[in-house]
Every structure is written in structure tokens, then in C-alpha cells.
Amino acid sequence: MSVSSVRVTVPATTANLGPGFDCFGAALTLYNQLKFILEANQKLVINITGTEAARVATDESNLVYQAFVKFFQHIEQTPPPVKIEIKLGVPLARGLGSSATAIVGGLIGANILAGDILTPTQIMELAIAMEGHPDNVVPALLGGCRLAATSDAGWEICDIPWCDNIVPVLAIPDFELSTSVAREVLPTQVSRGDAIFNTAHLGLLLRGLETGNKNWLRAGLQDKLHQPYRKSLIHNYENIYEAALSAGAYGMVISGAGPTLLAITDTANSQAVATAMASEWQNKGIIAQVQALQIDRKGATTFKEF
Numbered sequence: 001m002s003v004s005s006v007r008v009t010v011p012a013t014t015a016n017l018g019p020g021f022d023c024f025g026a027a028l029t030l031y032n033q034l035k036f037i038l039e040a041n042q043k044l045v046i047n048i049t050g051t052e053a054a055r056v057a058t059d060e061s062n063l064v065y066q067a068f069v070k071f072f073q074h075i076e077q078t079p080p081p082v083k084i085e086i087k088l089g090v091p092l093a094r095g096l097g098s099s100a101t102a103i104v105g106g107l108i109g110a111n112i113l114a115g116d117i118l119t120p121t122q123i124m125e126l127a128i129a130m131e132g133h134p135d136n137v138v139p140a141l142l143g144g145c146r147l148a149a150t151s152d153a154g155w156e157i158c159d160i161p162w163c164d165n166i167v168p169v170l171a172i173p174d175f176e177l178s179t180s181v182a183r184e185v186l187p188t189q190v191s192r193g194d195a196i197f198n199t200a201h202l203g204l205l206l207r208g209l210e211t212g213n214k215n216w217l218r219a220g221l222q223d224k225l226h227q228p229y230r231k232s233l234i235h236n237y238e239n240i241y242e243a244a245l246s247a248g249a250y251g252m253v254i255s256g257a258g259p260t261l262l263a264i265t266d267t268a269n270s271q272a273v274a275t276a277m278a279s280e281w282q283n284k285g286i287i288a289q290v291q292a293l294q295i296d297r298k299g300a301t302t303f304k305e306f
């Protein structure tokens, strides 16, 4: 019996996590929901709901559909006529992996409608190639906190334990920052000192996340590869950083390419940190949605209808 429609739920992600530029990210309990329905002899239909729905393309340039088409190009088949319903829960262009949800969702939806032709590893490789870096698409696909590194055999993906008492607090402002703009400000070469700094601090962060060791977390969230160049793109960054740390956060980083800011704290301080970050932005007339989230452990999930 063949599948006539499939629902795919994909989590938001926070990439980089301080010193893990372009290689380290975690899935969050915030979701986009997609439904792919085979519609014989129909033109493409894309329906989108959610507060930012009006800003997303509903034609062939839609990223979910682009990923759907990419899948069929990869297996050298013509994409079937499809209706796509998208329920947006992940804010757009805020550094929370909205494009990764579209890519992962489009590829998985296409694979299921095609009869599960590609393996999860092949889907992951296609997703990384489409996005250009692995730190959003890998946790979006697999869930959890993931380190991705290239090897002679392809990609090595490592599941990083995240101590239950560590809470990600997200401050999501009402302005956007495109990833391409945020990548343009980065230097193409870095010094040996900065490379050593990030290597050592990523090691500290991994052990800090696993053990909850406060000193390793405080030091380990620092970065010299992207944040020093990007923070000037985020209005009031320094004051929010100070406010989050004064309220008890171990550290604060730019989520993905920004502008969302992510504080890492313990359960006891999470509400105080959230309030402090929101009010610092509010003082400058910026509305921020502030949420203490959890790490999503499941990644992309599917539900098939026959």
C-alpha cells in the first residue's frame, strides 16, 4: 500500500552554541509542522498558517518545495504533483533554524512519498549540502545536541549529553538578520591564537554541558570565530549580555547567525534570566519573545496516511 500523505514535524535548532561555529547545535522544543499530500493532476498548492505566514513564498521558490524537488532530482525522478500545508511555529530569519526545518521537512516528506528510497544518512547528507553547514540540519533531523565533523568516510555525528539541569533561555527579537548578511561580516582567515581558543573552549563546553560543571560552562560558552564580528549587528547585545549574566546565566551566545540570543542557565535562575533579557530589549523599544525551552530529543518525526 502506498502512502498518500505524510505529516512531518521538525524542531527549531540553535546552531554554533558559542565556540562550535558551523559544527555544533541543538534541537529545541519549538516546531514547524508540514503535511505533504499527493494530488494527482494538480498544480502545486502551498498553504501556510502561523503569524508570519504571509511572508513565506507559496510558489516554486518555497524552500520546503525546493527541498522536495531536490530529493526527486537526486533520485532522478520527476517530482509528483503535491499539496503542501505548513504550520509555522519557528520564527523566520531569527537564528532558530527555520530554513533547516524547511530543508529537512521537504526531503523527509519527499522520501516517504517516494517509498523510503534513501537512508537517514543519505537524507542528512543531502540536507547538509543544501544548507551549506551541518549545525542546524543535523539536530533538526536527529534531535538532541549534536557535533558534526567531516571524516574520510563522510560525516561523523556525535550525540553530546546535555545535563537535565541546564536550561536554554531564548530571547527572540522582533527584528530579523539574514544568515547571508551575518556570514558576510566574518573573516575568511583566523589567527592561530583564535583557533586554539575555540578548540579548547569547545572541549570545555562539551564537558560542561555533560556534567553541569559551572566553571566549564562559564568559560566554555566563549567564542572568537563568529560572535566578535556579529555582535554589532544585534542591537543592545552588550547590555543584554550583562543583564543575563547578572541574573545568573552561565553565559550568553548568539543563536545561529542571530539575532536571537541564547542564555544558558540552571533551572533555578531561568525565569530571572528570561525576565532580565526581555526587559533590556524592551528598554530600547524592541519587543522580544523570551522563552525557557528544553532540548528536543526526537528530531524530525513523521506520521503517514494511506
Ligand code: HSE
Binding pocket: 015, 016, 021, 022, 023, 133, 135, 136, 179, 182, 183, 226, 256, 257
Ligand atoms: N553556523 C551557521 C552560522 C548557522 O553561524 O552562520 C546559521 O545558519
